[in-house]
Amino acid sequence: MITTTRARRLTAPAAALALLALAACGGSSTDGGSDGGDGGPTGTADDPVEITFWSWLPDIQKTIDLFEQAHPEIDVTLENVGVGTDQYTKIQNAADAGSGGPDVAHMTYDAIPSFALTGALADLTQYGGEDIPDTFLPAVVGLVQQGDAVYGVPQDFGPGVMYYRTDVFEAAGVEVPTTWAEYATAAEAIKASDPNRYITYLDPGLADAAYMGLWQLDAAPWTLDGESDLALDLNSDRALQWADYWDGLNQAGLTIESVQGSDEWFKQLGDGQIATWVVGAWGLQALTGVLPQNEGLWRVAPMPVWDEGDTATSQFGGSGTVVLEQSEHKDAATTFALWMNSDPTAVESLKNDQGLLPTTNAAWEDPAFLDEEIAYLGGQQARQVFAESARNSVTTWRWLPFQPYVGSVYKDTVGQAISGRTSLADGFAAWQDRVAEYAEQQGFTVTTD
Amino acid sequence: MRVRRSPVLTVVCWALLGYFLLPLVWLLVNATKTNSDLFSTFGLRFGTEFALFDNVRALATYQDGIFFRWFANTVLYAVVGAGGAAVFAAMGGYALAKYRFTGRRGVLAAVLGAAAVPGTALAVPTYLLFSQWGLVNTEAAVILPALASPFGLFLMMIYAQDAVPDSLIEAARIDGAREGRIFWSIGFRLLVPGFVTVLLFQLVATWNNYFLPLIVLNESDKFPLTVGLSLWNKLANAGGVNLTEPLYPLVITGSLLAVVPLVVAFVVLQRYWQSGIAAGGVKQ
Numbered sequence A: 001m002i003t004t005t006r007a008r009r010l011t012a013p014a015a016a017l018a019l020l021a022l023a024a025c026g027g028s029s030t031d032g033g034s035d036g037g038d039g040g041p042t043g044t045a046d047d048p049v050e051i052t053f054w055s056w057l058p059d060i061q062k063t064i065d066l067f068e069q070a071h072p073e074i075d076v077t078l079e080n081v082g083v084g085t086d087q088y089t090k091i092q093n094a095a096d097a098g099s100g101g102p103d104v105a106h107m108t109y110d111a112i113p114s115f116a117l118t119g120a121l122a123d124l125t126q127y128g129g130e131d132i133p134d135t136f137l138p139a140v141v142g143l144v145q146q147g148d149a150v151y152g153v154p155q156d157f158g159p160g161v162m163y164y165r166t167d168v169f170e171a172a173g174v175e176v177p178t179t180w181a182e183y184a185t186a187a188e189a190i191k192a193s194d195p196n197r198y199i200t201y202l203d204p205g206l207a208d209a210a211y212m213g214l215w216q217l218d219a220a221p222w223t224l225d226g227e228s229d230l231a232l233d234l235n236s237d238r239a240l241q242w243a244d245y246w247d248g249l250n251q252a253g254l255t256i257e258s259v260q261g262s263d264e265w266f267k268q269l270g271d272g273q274i275a276t277w278v279v280g281a282w283g284l285q286a287l288t289g290v291l292p293q294n295e296g297l298w299r300v301a302p303m304p305v306w307d308e309g310d311t312a313t314s315q316f317g318g319s320g321t322v323v324l325e326q327s328e329h330k331d332a333a334t335t336f337a338l339w340m341n342s343d344p345t346a347v348e349s350l351k352n353d354q355g356l357l358p359t360t361n362a363a364w365e366d367p368a369f370l371d372e373e374i375a376y377l378g379g380q381q382a383r384q385v386f387a388e389s390a391r392n393s394v395t396t397w398r399w400l401p402f403q404p405y406v407g408s409v410y411k412d413t414v415g416q417a418i419s420g421r422t423s424l425a426d427g428f429a430a431w432q433d434r435v436a437e438y439a440e441q442q443g444f445t446v447t448t449d
Numbered sequence B: 001m002r003v004r005r006s007p008v009l010t011v012v013c014w015a016l017l018g019y020f021l022l023p024l025v026w027l028l029v030n031a032t033k034t035n036s037d038l039f040s041t042f043g044l045r046f047g048t049e050f051a052l053f054d055n056v057r058a059l060a061t062y063q064d065g066i067f068f069r070w071f072a073n074t075v076l077y078a079v080v081g082a083g084g085a086a087v088f089a090a091m092g093g094y095a096l097a098k099y100r101f102t103g104r105r106g107v108l109a110a111v112l113g114a115a116a117v118p119g120t121a122l123a124v125p126t127y128l129l130f131s132q133w134g135l136v137n138t139e140a141a142v143i144l145p146a147l148a149s150p151f152g153l154f155l156m157m158i159y160a161q162d163a164v165p166d167s168l169i170e171a172a173r174i175d176g177a178r179e180g181r182i183f184w185s186i187g188f189r190l191l192v193p194g195f196v197t198v199l200l201f202q203l204v205a206t207w208n209n210y211f212l213p214l215i216v217l218n219e220s221d222k223f224p225l226t227v228g229l230s231l232w233n234k235l236a237n238a239g240g241v242n243l244t245e246p247l248y249p250l251v252i253t254g255s256l257l258a259v260v261p262l263v264v265a266f267v268v269l270q271r272y273w274q275s276g277i278a279a280g281g282v283k284q
Helices: A002-025 A060-070 A085-097 A109-117 A138-144 A166-172 A180-193 A207-216 A237-251 A263-271 A283-290 A330-342 A344-352 A367-371 A382-392 A403-408 A414-420 A424-441 B007-030 B035-040 B052-098 B104-116 B119-133 B139-146 B150-163 B166-174 B179-190 B192-208 B211-216 B225-238 B248-280
Strands: A049-054 A074-079 A104-108 A153-165 A200-202 A222-225 A229-232 A255-257 A276-280 A298-302 A315-323 A445-448
Touching (some): A049 A085, A049 A330, A085 B119, A104 A109, A104 A330, A109 A315, A109 A403, A153 A166, A153 A283, A153 A382, A166 A180, A180 A237, A200 A276, A207 A237, A207 A403, A237 A414, A263 B035, A276 A315, A298 A382, A403 A424, A414 A424, B052 B104, B052 B192, B119 B211, B150 B192, B166 B179, B179 B192, B192 B225, B192 B248, B225 B248
Parallel strands (some): A049 A104, A229 A445
Antiparallel strands (some): A104 A315, A153 A276, A153 A298
């Protein structure tokens, strides 16, 4: 019986992908129900419009309560139906069935294009969201926009930074690196100070690490022209620059293989076995929450750059709020999604109650927010670092309409190379082949270099 | 007959016992730890403080005690689902074994075929079907599929062929008993060991069922333990999520509490099993 359960668990993401694939190649069933500009009725305080919101943020109800005070004509019911792919599977099922989905949903940026492509998401510019590109940071607007259409309201994001252990760097007697070359030198010093210590970890299943690296290099590993012409370039010089760099550290045994988010990995962070974590700014939440005993030991620094004088950074993670095309209350849903992520009261709540990094231009101009000293980081004004990274984030990065598939084969290709300590460049070549094969099956016209 | 002990087999048995108990021991030990002990002390040794009761208390209060709501849901799904499935399997198996009717072979073929299809493959079609019937996000969507157990039916049929002698049924018929009466008063009682086997199998399967409730339920109030605990675990892993309470101790303590009813069910029900196995070995 145990094996049955295991098999089912493993198949859940696979089934989700199969569904996405089906939806991507056939005509989508949701298009038929589109009702043009009719965004549904406007409610009153006595007879409010009822909308459903799916989100896995544990305390989001607090922000919703504030919304209902400000907008008594809209009644929001919150449901937490699953984290990430679990929720997406449900949304895809509901889109296929034509009903059963929520009006509004929390969705990570990488998933938004796939649902937009199959017609599951509403274009918010038709329902009152035309100012989204001006209200939010340029670093995130590109992640929810496709042409003139906007498929989500940015909620939070993960400007790339480097968290590091001060005690480990002190013990090794090495400066905190600002470039990737210095990072490699520091890796050797740390290993030399204690053979059980590593500059960082490599997670064979974490495609986000590669995305983050390619994004910083502006490597543009995939470019979608129109709706079906896809240029793949995972073997470009820039992509190989990233691959070869990590290849070097990996083969020299300067990194440890570990699964980000696993309890073992947290233990390695907590013990100082892993000295740096290059990640979206949200990493601070995870450290504070899981490793309170490490308070004062961690600091944040800008993500290392490739050449002295460079400033380009990238992002890791982040999510927006989307409205489903099948919703009968798209006006009310858009009002809610916009308010929750841009109203000053809501932004305060996102910061304080949810621990999220807001994405509005206004929030990042507020000195009180930027200058706050973070106790966990020894009183560091960490948001200054976040803000700098947000300003310098490369804005040309785009997610593919089948990004979940791209991420899922990372483990079988690049991940294999990481685990086997073989050439990451070969891993990238295999990755590109798998992505190209899949994209062609989905009806894309694929060109590769 | 003299019983001979094989030292090799004994060692193998002890090794297997250790192998199977290890995860349970880990669970038991780590359910007593605080969050910081979880990440700073050795996995199989107790932590610096004994926090099991604190963890249970946190479990009872986190999100208004939704964990025990999930617990109750799981009990409902498992008892109704497994109980129903075992009763249906006993009735169906008895009928297939003891009656000769048109289409019997067809039914048998369909059952064997159904047993060969993994439940996972049927989950999405099941969702679309339930969506048409308006059953998505209802308890029935979890319970209805659990009521059908092709394997249980097949097992009961094989069991009924030997466990219920035809002569007993004939005797009852001569005494004027109707078929329903014969089944419930004679057939079913003889089938109890097989029934318990199917019940246990189904109980474990429904208790652990993950994928079906995951896709058909849209409200956390209706989740079973599997989906709820997995949700917490993913939240804990997600990072970047503002957690008012460290979730790992809750997930681990919750998992420990979640396996207790299954252990109890096995301990309570296994004596029916043993008597059945013994009964089958004796010529009456």
